[in-house]
């Protein structure tokens with residue numbers, strides 16, 4: 065544990081990977097739009113190219129070893145000179161004119177080219193601002209601070225406690241931890257002026273959780289239990305309508321409002337990759353979290369076995385975790401597995417939000433007994449618990465009782481029954497304590513008015529007594545101006561192992577999940593076979609004039625179908641995975657880059673296999689051009705990868721699966737409209753032309769059309785559709801595909817894949833959870 069008196073500024077800084085993503089995107093854009101020497105421009109050169117577009121000095125290096133230097137807007141002239149000298153090929157000029165003007169016929173092209181370049185400078189500046197500085201702008205918006213600065217304290221009063229590695233958590237300051245809190249309140253501001261703000265926690269809440277003890281937070285539904293648990297942990301999700309205040313202490317030291325206590329937080333719903341066994345899940349997490357500390361496999365295996373034994377998971381060690389669709393662990397075992405995962409770095413404090421929800425009484429007792437054993441080892445345990453049995457209730461040491469956001473009791477579990485009796489709310493002998501106290505603090509609604517009034521009065525009495533009682537019981541130092549501690553837990557921002565190991569582990573997990581999901585694989589195979597048979601049964605391509613239209617129709621259907629399947633599949637499945645991955649990224653188990661690459665690579669074999677099945681059926685049945693099957697498989701596979709990346713992008717930026725699914729239809733419709741044959745490039749409105757450049761369907765269709773039509777010859781026999789077309793090249797010219805090459809298609813699809821990954825990476829980074837900072841309680 066390091067300490068320092070410097071206070072962190074707490075502003076978000078654009079991380080180097082994000083800046084690189086921005087630069088790379090602009091470079092790709094530059095390469096796409098102004099490549100003076102196709103194939104000769106390096107990424108470095110295009111990055112410099114972009115710098116030139118920012119009206120700064122730029123040098124362009126080509127493989128021809130020619131060097132040009134020019135200043136800002138002289139670049140247009142330089143390109144003009146180069147073009148005059150024959151250095152600049154004609155297609156760039158055409159592309160520039162088409163992109164910016166919609167035609168390429170003007171003869172005053174030198175001046176126009178200069179204008180076009182100037183516009184590109186403008187577009188590039190906008191793009192650069194959006195790509196590279198958007199994260200900075202976004203995170204600088206009000207409420208985006210993620211660290212110190214909101215507690216109203218002077219500089220120098222805060223001491224940073226920097227925790228660098230998991231071993232440090234166990235030593236020193238965090239070895240044996242008491243967590244205290246007082247005057248905790250939360251108000252939900254209403255946006256409509258005529259409505260009063262809603263009090264969720266009333267500011268009367270105080271208590272402490274001590275090492276070796278278990279604190280239960282109880283209360284009727286909606287009383288604020290989960291909110292309080294998150295508020296103490298520093299985990300309340302950012303919402304500009306929320307105002308949170310209070311004070312928190314660790315071992316009697318005051319914490320800053322933005323400190324997140326280094327604890328294990330086990331949420332109500334924990335999701336795992338369903339096809340991994342208990343042991344595989346723990347192996348994976350132990351290696352990622354503790355790889356740097358536990359260097360040998362024996363050490364890691366020993367920790368995994370220890371966790372399995374402690375959490376009583378021995379019998380199910382080789383059972384898959386499962387989920388609602390796949391049969392696996394029982395609910396209680398899954399809960400204990402989630403505790404085991406959180407115990408890997410041996411945190412001294414464990415917070416749990418309703419660990420027994422959805423479990424039968426036997427399983428609930430097993431989970432709480434497990435927690436009891438951990439408390440007996442010296443851990444500090446705080447758990448929200450809902451209607452516990454008497455046995456489970458008695459396993460806890462302390463109780464914090466809430467009703468309607470107000471404190472009703474804080475103290476020992478063993479004393480609460482007599483405490484309520486002393487207040488005049490005697491419990492009948494046959495009623496359990498937990499049941500009785502919940503009855504005491506629950507408002508009667510919908511019964512007769514008298515019962516409602518009495519329950520209201522009872523809550524008032526208990527609440528006012530609780531404030532007095534707790535003030536006597538829980539007192540923290542009154543000197544609130546003393547130095548505060550600001551916890552910087554670097555163990556939660558740095559993965560425990562290097563990127564190559566992260567990549568290897570993530571690749572293994574993705575592949576395992578994919579290939580063990582036999583039902584999903586079967587569905588994909590059946591889809592491919594049925595589509596192949598349907599298309600093959602309808603189309604039988606000959607060489608007459610009508611076969612030209614048939615070919616274009618079939619290829620278009622193949623591409624639209626492949627786009628639909630790949631994109632929709634990813635959009636449906638990724639949000640579920642994102643829930644797990646976001647948690648793991650937030651816990652900094654690994655970086656986003658290795659995750660994306662591993663995910664994409666793991667899917668390639670299955671994509672290739674499915675396309676091979678489809679190709680093997682459709683090719684002979686539909687009588688597509690012989691000798692082009694290999695290219696066909698490569699192009700459809702690349703297209704599926706691109707469509708999956710696009711789906712990944714939508715899944716990453718969308719806040720939930722509903723939004724992701726709502727985005728799918730407009731995206732696919734736009735793709736189909738701009739697929740290269742539904743609207744002529746010249747007729748596309750200027751502002752929308754970029755869509756056709758990044759159109760998935762367009763590039764996929766172009767690729768298949770080039771592969772199929774090039775080298776084909778058609779008979780002059782009917783039925784006729786317009787003038788006689790003799791060669792495949794003439795047919796391609798109908799849709800403006802003459803002069804295009806398969807290389808350009810592969811290049812464009814690869815750029816789409818890379819851009820989608822990068823944007824998904826940014827999406828995941830930007831949608832990372834932020835938390836509300838606790839301010840000082842009002843005086």
Ligand SMILES: Nc1ncnc2c1ncn2[C@@H]1O[C@H](COP(=O)(O)OP(=O)(O)OP(=O)(O)O)[C@@H](O)[C@H]1O
Pocket residue numbers: 252264283284285286287288289290291292303306450
């Ligand atoms: N961010 C928020 N925005 C709107 N309402 C909120 C927010 N956080 C909490 N609330 C409201 O505060 C109240 C308390 O919620 P909380 O989840 O803490 O209750 P609880 O006691 O844990 O309930 P349960 O036992 O049913 O889970 C609820 O009415 C909830 O709707």
